[in-house]
Amino acid sequence: MRFVVSKLNTLTSISVIRTNIIRKLSSDAKNKEEEAKEYRKNIVVEKYGAITTVNIDHQKHRNSLDVNTLQELAIALEAFDKDTDSKVLVVNGEGGTFCSGFDIDEIGEKGYNALKDAASRLLRRPLCDKPTIAAVSGYAVAEGFELALACDLRIIEDTAILGCLGRRFGVPQGLFGARRLTSLIGLSRSLDLLMTGRLISGTEAHQAGLASKLTATGTALGESVKLAKSLVKFPQNALIMDKLAAVNSQLNPNSEESMRDEAVFTSLLGNAIEDIKQGVKKFQGGIGKHGKFYKLTEVPLKDWEMEETLEEVKVTIEEKKKNEKS
CATH class of the missing domain: 3.90.226.10 (2-enoyl-CoA Hydratase; Chain A, domain 1)
Known part of the structure; x- marks a missing residue:
């Protein structure tokens, strides 16, 4: 009789454990579902x-x-x-x-x-x-x-x-x-x-x-x-400086954000000066001449871009030859 009672108690205990496990799993699944809803990616x-x-x-x-x-x-x-x-x-x-x-x-x-x-x-x-x-x-x-x-x-x-x-x-x-x-x-x-x-x-x-x-x-x-x-494709320091100056003049006059922007201007200026130096070299190499905004990173000039310069050299040489003959 004691054995039967003991066995029944064991089965009841196992049943309770199983029930608790199922509840825990169900609770975990529900929490994960709620967490997924809370942190959904929109x-x-x-x-x-x-x-x-x-x-x-x-x-x-x-x-x-x-x-x-x-x-x-x-x-x-x-x-x-x-x-x-x-x-x-x-x-x-x-x-x-x-x-x-x-x-x-x-x-x-x-x-x-x-x-x-x-x-x-x-x-x-x-x-x-x-x-x-x-x-x-x-x-x-x-x-x-x-x-x-x-x-x-x-x-x-x-x-x-x-x-x-x-x-x-x-x-x-x-x-x-x-x-x-x-x-x-x-x-x-x-x-x-x-x-x-x-x-x-x-x-x-x-x-x-x-x-x-x-x-x-x-x-x-x-x-x-x-x-x-x-x-x-543009040097970014000067672009950001000009943008912030424009926004600052309209939206942030005499404000703390205005002071923040001034600090950004100062930090960007040094880099902008370096960009300017590089820009001068690019222009001297033929990039961006005649108001062109494309191919700003390619140094070699195309033949048609050199036509004007070549023509000027040709005319100069021909004039020099005429002067020597006369």
């Missing part, structure tokens, strides 16, 4: 030589910015800033939409301030010291519009839709959008968009001066990469 970074693309991939919610996406975006921007091999950044939205602003559902769940805090990296003026380009397709509205404005240049598709869509819900421009917009297109046009919240097409955005280039549907990313390629 920002995809790709590199093409000196060009880096940061792609917002939150297509289920029209590439809206929730806390996780904003944190991932901040990490991507910081990584680009520190990457000495990356010269130009292109910000793009996957699936035909640039960015639809803050995630409304998450604002309802966590509050506006939670997203505003997560977006603090986007408050930097400029967004990055190195050049940034927004490839705008589909919707770029609310904070998505502000993200496009934060970039230095914008390639905008003609069918894109831009505007301060948060006006409908009483959401202000929280990422310096009002200031950036005014510096780009002036007070009168900015007030029209800011106060009415009306949406404009890519074509109207280009007419207002927001687009560096207006392009066809589906080509914004390609055109942005093409523009980026045209920028990486």
Whole structure:
């Protein structure tokens, strides 16, 4: 009888252990699932030589910015800033939409301030010291519009839709959008968009001066990469200095960021002087003459580039021979 009771106790103990193991495995699986959701990747970074693309991939919610996406975006921007091999950044939205602003559902769940805090990296003026380009397709509205404005240049598709869509819900421009917009297109046009919240097409955005280039549907990313390629060939120190000077004059007058920019200017100046020395040698070797912006790294001159010089030498020699005969 004792043996039977002992056996029953053992079986019960084994059953309890199995149940606990199953619960633990189930709990671990659930935690991993929640962890995967919490740290899902909505920002995809790709590199093409000196060009880096940061792609917002939150297509289920029209590439809206929730806390996780904003944190991932901040990490991507910081990584680009520190990457000495990356010269130009292109910000793009996957699936035909640039960015639809803050995630409304998450604002309802966590509050506006939670997203505003997560977006603090986007408050930097400029967004990055190195050049940034927004490839705008589909919707770029609310904070998505502000993200496009934060970039230095914008390639905008003609069918894109831009505007301060948060006006409908009483959401202000929280990422310096009002200031950036005014510096780009002036007070009168900015007030029209800011106060009415009306949406404009890519074509109207280009007419207002927001687009560096207006392009066809589906080509914004390609055109942005093409523009980026045209920028990486230049000596970067002087380019960054001029960019920061322009941004500073519009967005950071008499501010701490202005002082930071001055410090950057100073650090870049020494390198820029070296670039100038190299530039003089290149020009003396025939590169960039006659206002050409292509093949800035190739020293040998083509035959047609030498024609003018050869002709001048030929004429000089012939004139010298005539003088000797006479």
